[in-house]
Amino acid sequence: MNGLKGWFAVLAGLALISCAKGPSEGGASDPATDAAANRWIYSQMIRQYLYNDYTKTITPDYNQSCENFFTGLLSSRPTDNDGKHTGTDNYFYSSMERSGTSKTAVSGKVATYGIEYKCYYTDYSRTYVAARVQFVVKGSPADRAGIRRGDWICLVDGKPIGSNNTSVLRRGGAVTLWVERMEKTMQGGFEIYQTVYEKSVSMDAAETLDVSPVLTDTLIVRGSRRIGYLVYNEFLSEPAGASDGRYDEQLKAVFTDFKRQHINELVLDLRYNGGGYVNTCRLLCSMIAPQSALGQVFCIERFNDDLHALYGETVLRFLPEGEVGGCNLNLARLYVLTGPWTASSSELVINNLRPYMPVKVVGTTTEGKNVGSSEIRSNVYGIVLRPITGRAFNRDYESDYADGFDPDYPADDDDNQDQMLELGDPDEFVLQYALADIAGSPVAATSKADDLLRGPYTPAGEPQPEGRIRGMIFTAPGGTDGPFD
Structure with missing residues (x-):
């Protein structure tokens, strides 16, 4: 198979699998x-x-x-x-x-192959022709099949992904994938990507996995700097239907280990985190912030004028030391890795920690979602509403990031696809910029093939697969734990 060689040089960009586009006509309808x-x-x-x-x-x-x-x-x-x-x-x-048409979460107990991906198209086809793997869940069918970050999936059971068939990469029966890997070369004075690996890979059927939002964590040492690195993919305290807070406990365990290892810097990778529960975000930030911030104002939630007149605004505070289990790292600064999927509660981390500590953004511009939703359910009509119900502010009443946070250090691995190493590898393209700033040694200039990339593009009428943005989920006005009644 000639694979991607013939078309890859005219690759026209990626379609960001990011925001849910609102209601679809998929449910039953009776006038x-x-x-x-x-x-x-x-x-x-x-x-x-x-x-x-x-x-x-x-x-x-x-x-x-x-x-x-x-x-x-x-x-x-x-x-x-x-x-x-x-x-x-x-x-x-x-x-x-x-009822019965809910989205599948990134984390939690879900039926999945264990692949997160972005889709690409060519400028002449205007339809998705390949998907690039962003990460693979450990122990998943994809992991067992040998799929790894940076792989290109070109065919599923011999068929192209197409414009409306991207869900075949998330779940289903046993499949055969055509997988390719690329490297950058020079031809005729131009940089192009060429196939260096191509193989037919058999993958088992999707399995129900307990997928933790804590994807990976590690310690990286640079001289006197002991750097914790954490990939955190969703602000979720437990799987749906559970009430044990297991994911919060896993998050606390990571920070307990970081504290034991005496880390003095943290790189928080939120490139694939589209949001989630504000209370889980508060827990994470309470373990990061300077100790002096504990108990201080973390987030101010403001609702519409009618509800504001009834309830006022909701003020959430950083947790006290006793509630974070002694896991507060008392850091002086934070590095956050971002991408186009970074949204909502992930952006809350940046905005709401900045009054207390420097937060440096490395990567690409975030989504710009400074508002959150509440769930309103009717069992009578079998409908769940998730309207935007509030806007989030930090201690200083700052909330002006509807256009997203621009990076302090721009780094886009879509322009450097040959350097898409495993998450946590110190040489991984985006991570290296944060590590270089921490160590005080700039990253060497990297050649990139950005003239080959254009986008984003989403075929007309296509729903964004699975909706990467989870949303900022507020408590109800007045501070109750459930949705508005």
Whole structure:
């Protein structure tokens, strides 16, 4: 098989598998039932939606599908931040789903092959032709099959991935993958990527795995600097349906080990973390922050004007020393690795620690999601709403990052695909920039083939597979633990 050799030099960019685009028409729809459900949806939205001043201007037409009705209540005004609405991006953060159609989480107990990936297309095909592996879950079918970070998956059971078939990389039966690996070479004075490995790989059927948000952690030593490195992929305290806080305990165990190893620097890799629960984010930040920050203001949540008049704003504080189990590292600064999937609670780490310590961003610009949602469920209608209900501020009432956080040290491994080493390898392309700054030795200039890359591109009408942005999940006004009632 000639593989990617013929087309790779005209690679036209990656389609970011990032934001859910809001409701789809995938659920069952009954006109009479939907009309009654729409009345319930409207009552919840005008009360709880952050931008309910817009919703109140809508004359509701209850005689349509719940999906279309819900979408019609959402604001895409430039002054609001329910999703991104530009010439290239058009999606909402607010979402709804019918019972039985929920998204699969990145972490937790999920049926999965254990692959996280990005999809690519060629400028002449305008359809996905390959997926590049971002990481592989240990012990998963993909791990056992020998798939590794940086691999290109070109065919699944002999068929191309296509525009609407990317889910075949997440779960299903036993499959055969065509896998290739690349390296950069010079031809005719131009840099191109060439195939150096190509193989047909058999992979077992997807398995239900308990996938921890703690993907990997390690210690890296640079002179007197003892650097902890942690890849953390979702702010989730436990799998759905559990109540044991096992993922929080795993996170605490990592920091206990970091403290035992006397780390004095931390690189937190949030490139694949699309958000999650604010309380889990508070736990993580309480173990990172200077000890003097414990018990101080961590996050201020503000809701719409109506709810603000009733409840005021919700103030969350860093946990006290006793509640973080002695795991606080009392760090002087933090390095955060970012990418286009870095969003919501991941951005909260950057924004809400900055009043207390320098936070240096390494990678690419983040999503820019300074708002969060609450879950509103109707068992009567079999509908779950997750509208944007609040905006997050730090101690100094700063929340001006709707366009994302730009990196202090730009580093994009999409421009340097031959250097996509395993996460935690000190020579991994993005990590090396953080390590170099810590050690006071700049990274040598790296040649890149950015003229070969364009994008992003998402085929018209395609839902973003599985919605990488998990959202910032707030507690209800007044500080209760459940969703708004």
